[in-house]
Amino acid sequence: MDNFNLLDYQALPKEQKRRFLDNLYQFLLKNNYTAVDYQKLKIQSTAPICPRCESENVIKAGVRDGKQVYKCKDCGRQYRETARTFVYRMRKADKMLEYLKCMLEGKSLRACASEVGISLRTSFNWRHKILAAIKSLQGGISFSGIVEADELLMKYSEKGRKYRSRKEYEKAKKKKHSKVAVLVMTDREGNLLFKHVGRKKVTNSQIREELSHRVTDSNLICVKQKKEFKKAVKGTKSKKVVVNKTQIRRGVYSVQVVDKHINDFKVWLQRFRGVATKYLQSYLMWFVITHKYLTSEIESDIGRLLNLASSDRWAWDEYWRLVNTKYR
Numbered sequence: 001m002d003n004f005n006l007l008d009y010q011a012l013p014k015e016q017k018r019r020f021l022d023n024l025y026q027f028l029l030k031n032n033y034t035a036v037d038y039q040k041l042k043i044q045s046t047a048p049i050c051p052r053c054e055s056e057n058v059i060k061a062g063v064r065d066g067k068q069v070y071k072c073k074d075c076g077r078q079y080r081e082t083a084r085t086f087v088y089r090m091r092k093a094d095k096m097l098e099y100l101k102c103m104l105e106g107k108s109l110r111a112c113a114s115e116v117g118i119s120l121r122t123s124f125n126w127r128h129k130i131l132a133a134i135k136s137l138q139g140g141i142s143f144s145g146i147v148e149a150d151e152l153l154m155k156y157s158e159k160g161r162k163y164r165s166r167k168e169y170e171k172a173k174k175k176k177h178s179k180v181a182v183l184v185m186t187d188r189e190g191n192l193l194f195k196h197v198g199r200k201k202v203t204n205s206q207i208r209e210e211l212s213h214r215v216t217d218s219n220l221i222c223v224k225q226k227k228e229f230k231k232a233v234k235g236t237k238s239k240k241v242v243v244n245k246t247q248i249r250r251g252v253y254s255v256q257v258v259d260k261h262i263n264d265f266k267v268w269l270q271r272f273r274g275v276a277t278k279y280l281q282s283y284l285m286w287f288v289i290t291h292k293y294l295t296s297e298i299e300s301d302i303g304r305l306l307n308l309a310s311s312d313r314w315a316w317d318e319y320w321r322l323v324n325t326k327y328r
């Protein structure tokens with residue numbers, strides 16, 4: 001991007017930033033830039049820290065195959081600028097913009113694959129690289145004003161699991177699994193958290209843990225008449241309301257907003273016909289992104305999604321960890 005510097009972008013006021021991202025897709029197309037080019041820019045605008053020791057003490061060490069190579073002065077590691085980002089080691093990366101478009105259009109893995117011209121396996125991997133990248137945004141979610149919290153319980157799933165033998169398959173089928181517990185929090189400003197916290201149900205300590213990061217004393221927290229939730233809010237300094245049946249229907253202090261998000265999520269998730277529990281958090285974040293950062297204008301959203309995915313310096317690590325998570 002010849003005269004364009006991402007540091008300039010970072011200094012833009014909020015509205016202009018938004019406009020820049022809305023036009024990013026067209027901008028990249030017009031200039032023949034790929035998702036990898038954009039990722040490089042993002043890296044250069046922060047620091048190309050060493051993927052081994054995370055040192056910032058790095059120098060440029062020449063260009064190989066048209067790609068900038070860096071060297072860590074602390075540990076000696078040489079690496080390319082996109083190391084460990086979501087486009088790391090990606091072949092056919094010039095098709096990524098097109099892939100983001102298909103993904104935002106709600107197409108299946110198979111449909112994305114045939115439209116973009118990649119294999120089904122690659123389509124799966126790309127989706128999960130993108131989702132692994134946006135997962136890291138979860139840490140920054142916080143709330144203002146009235147906060148509503150509730151839980152979503154889902155069926156455990158090992159969708160896509162490969163079995164090495166008939167015996168292993170039968171053993172797995174016999175195994176009983178408890179529900180998967182997701183803590184859901186929202187406010188009236190559109191901030192939203194869906195967090196897979198464990199099994200069976202959301203516990204008092206898990207709720208308190210999240211509240212401690214994301215809520216301050218000036219918030220007011222609304223929860224339902226559920227034991228764990230009541231216990232959790234009791235311990236906080238924030239104001240709290242335990243919502244009873246009549247308030248559910250018509251009060252200011254209600255849990256209507258969080259209920260609606262949970263229902264919307266259930267409907268949205270149906271298009272995937274079940275997701276493996278190890279990937280659940282990825283899908284939860286995808287839903288949050290759709291709600292919070294995207295506009296449902298496909299072209300604008302390509303730029304926004306690309307920008308979000310490129311923001312995670314270590315996306316590839318999370319992707320790799322998930323793919324290699326084994327079932328027992």
Ligand SMILES: [Zn+2]
Pocket residue numbers: 050051052053054055072073074075076077
């Ligand atoms: Zn290093």
